[in-house]
Amino acid sequence: xxxxxxxxxxxxxxxxxxxxxxxxxxxxxxxxxxxxxxxxxxxxxxxxxxxxxxxxxxxxxxxxxxxxxxxxxxxxxxxxxxxxxxxxxxxxxxxxxxxxxxxxxxxxxxxxxxxxxxxxxxxxxxxxxxxxxxxxxxx
Numbered sequence: 276x277x278x279x280x281x282x283x284x285x286x287x288x289x290x291x292x293x294x295x296x297x298x299x300x301x302x303x304x305x306x307x308x309x310x311x312x313x314x315x316x317x318x319x320x321x322x323x324x325x326x327x328x329x330x331x332x333x334x335x336x337x338x339x340x341x342x343x344x345x346x347x348x349x350x351x352x353x354x355x356x357x358x359x360x361x362x363x364x365x366x367x368x369x370x371x372x373x374x375x376x377x378x379x380x381x382x383x384x385x386x387x388x389x390x391x392x393x394x395x396x397x398x399x400x401x402x403x404x405x406x407x408x409x410x411x412x413x414x
Contacts, residue, residue: 310382362399
């Protein structure tokens with residue numbers, strides 16, 4: 276087994292910005308000499324998340340609204356009292372979603388559905404520059 280690492284940079288516009296990272300991650304898989312294994316994508320930080328979605332305009336609107344129902348903007352978050360910021364909901368959403376995503380690959384191609392794209396979603400209340408860690412384990 277071998278391990279390969281790369282970092283990809285994502286610039287976001289702030290809360291609920293959803294970025295299709297499928298091609299960027301596939302490029303990392305292609306750049307490696309590995310033919311099959313597992314690709315892990317991880318975001319350091321506590322207000323960003325990774326997932327898969329059908330990356331189309333309707334779902335790009337529906338999904339943030341669903342998260343808003345789980346952790347609404349106009350609610351008291353004790354986190355605000357600790358740091359005097361306004362991103363308590365961002366932390367709650369990121370905790371529910373998680374910081375990583377694993378995708379198998381074979382013949383140097385990620386295995387995912389036709390309408391299944393990999394996304395990074397910014398949950399913080401401001402724009403950010405995010406470094407996503409992509410680590411491949413395989414042969």
